[in-house]
Amino acid sequence: SQQGEEDPQALSIQEGENATMNCSYKTSINNLQWYRQNSGRGLVHLILIRSNEREKHSGRLRVTLDTSKKSSSLLITASRAADTASYFCATVPYSGNTPLVFGKGTRLSVIA
Amino acid sequence: DTGVSQDPRHKITKRGQNVTFRCDPISEHNRLYWYRQTLGQGPEFLTYFQNEAQLEKSRLLSDRFSAERPKGSFSTLEIQRTEQGDSAMYLCASSNQRDTYNLVLTFGAGSRLTVL
Numbered sequence: 001s002q003q004g005e006e007d008p009q010a011l012s013i014q015e016g017e018n019a020t021m022n023c024s025y026k027t028s029i030n031n032l033q034w035y036r037q038n039s040g041r042g043l044v045h046l047i048l049i050r051s052n053e054r055e056k057h058s059g060r061l062r063v064t065l066d067t068s069k070k071s072s073s074l075l076i077t078a079s080r081a082a083d084t085a086s087y088f089c090a091t092v093p094y095s096g097n098t099p100l101v102f103g104k105g106t107r108l109s110v111i112a
Numbered sequence: 113d114t115g116v117s118q119d120p121r122h123k124i125t126k127r128g129q130n131v132t133f134r135c136d137p138i139s140e141h142n143r144l145y146w147y148r149q150t151l152g153q154g155p156e157f158l159t160y161f162q163n164e165a166q167l168e169k170s171r172l173l174s175d176r177f178s179a180e181r182p183k184g185s186f187s188t189l190e191i192q193r194t195e196q197g198d199s200a201m202y203l204c205a206s207s208n209q210r211d212t213y214n215l216v217l218t219f220g221a222g223s224r225l226t227v228l
Binding site: 031033035040041042043044045048050088092099100101102103104105 | 145152155160168215217218219221224
């Protein structure tokens with residue numbers, strides 16, 4: 001089963017614009033993570049935000065977490081063509097021993 | 113260490129044949145995970161190991177699927193009597209489970225299975 005649901009399913013923007021992707025989840029979590037996947041490749045970890053954090057930054061990435069709404073957002077600022085990929089949110093359920101549960105992803109296309 | 117390695121990268125087989133995928137995790141990682149990903153979907157968890165112990169296998173899709181990690185290092189995922197619905201990308205990942213609450217997975221490039 002997949003806990004997270006990303007929105008939108010697909011997003012197309014011009015280079016230099018900001019891209020915002022949202023994720024909703026169902027159960028209590030320890031942390032929420034975002035991963036990136038280039039076409040036909042494995043996933044790469046981008047950023048982790050703990051359940052007691054509200055916002056986190058890493059380079060051009062900004063992640064927010066609202067545990068009361070069970071939602072998170074990933075903002076990529078000043079997007080580049082190389083940011084074209086699928087982005088997945090993943091949650092670690094509160095039990096702590098359950099592996100990451102992934103959403104269906106947002107496919108981002110950045111047009112040069 | 114070059115990360116998580118998976119072999120083969122692409123396997124084409126006929127329906128009814130058995131296939132086996134191998135995963136070599138990062139050497140200092142004690143946990144190893146298998147996920148399946150179909151087109152347009154996120155990874156779906158199958159099973160995972162801590163050292164050689166298989167801690168969760170109820171998510172394996174059917175009794176045709178089995179996984180082993182005999183010496184706590186590399187792992188194999190076998191699919192017997194393949195069906196066309198088994199066509200997917202099979203992803204392996206590993207992690208260092210010393211930090212339970214900051215679990216981060218390192219993925220391999222995946223093994224793509226095509227069943228004709």
